[in-house]
Amino acid sequence: MIYEIQIRSQANNKNTSDQLIWIDSDLPTRSFEQWLMERSLLNRSGIAPVVRWSxxxxxxxxxxxxxxxxxxxxNRIAELINGVGEVLAVPDASKALKAFQLKAVAKELAEA
Structure with missing residues (x-):
């Protein structure tokens, strides 16, 4: 049986498909729910890591x-709850590459 769980995101309030995880398990539904509760992933408090399961x-x-x-x-649930750092700005690679350029022996090689 495949169960779907939706993970609560603390990093942002947007619900995306990344927060949906499919789990293949031989556990019956009550046992799967118990498994989630034993690991504190699901508790009827409204602030548990698992928002819903089906x-x-x-x-x-x-x-x-x-x-x-x-x-x-x-580990994946913890990653989704804590959020993954986003890249806000990409540094200009041309500035970094200037430091690694080799000096040309001849002027025509430098222009090539």
């Missing part, structure tokens, strides 16, 4: 297999 009927592969990738799943 069963997905699809032929597509899940992002994680719970039986073998539980730690990777927890």
């Amino acid at each position: 069963i997905v009927q699809t032929q597509r592969a899940a992002h994680f297999v719970l039986a073998t990738q539980a730690k990777a799943l927890e």
Whole structure:
């Protein structure tokens, strides 16, 4: 069975498809819910990392297999909750490249 969980984002309030994770698990629905609660990913407080969860009927592969990738799943959830730094400005590469240019032996080589 494939479960879908939506992760709460603390970094920004935008809900994107990046916050949806599909998990392949043999656990029945109540056991999956219990698994989330045991790890404090779901609690009925309204501030838990998992906003909602549901069963997905699809032929597509899940992002994680719970039986073998539980730690990777927890790391991904932590990454989504804490946010990933965004690149705000890209430095001008031409300034950095000037420091690495070699001096030309002949003037015609420099112009090439």
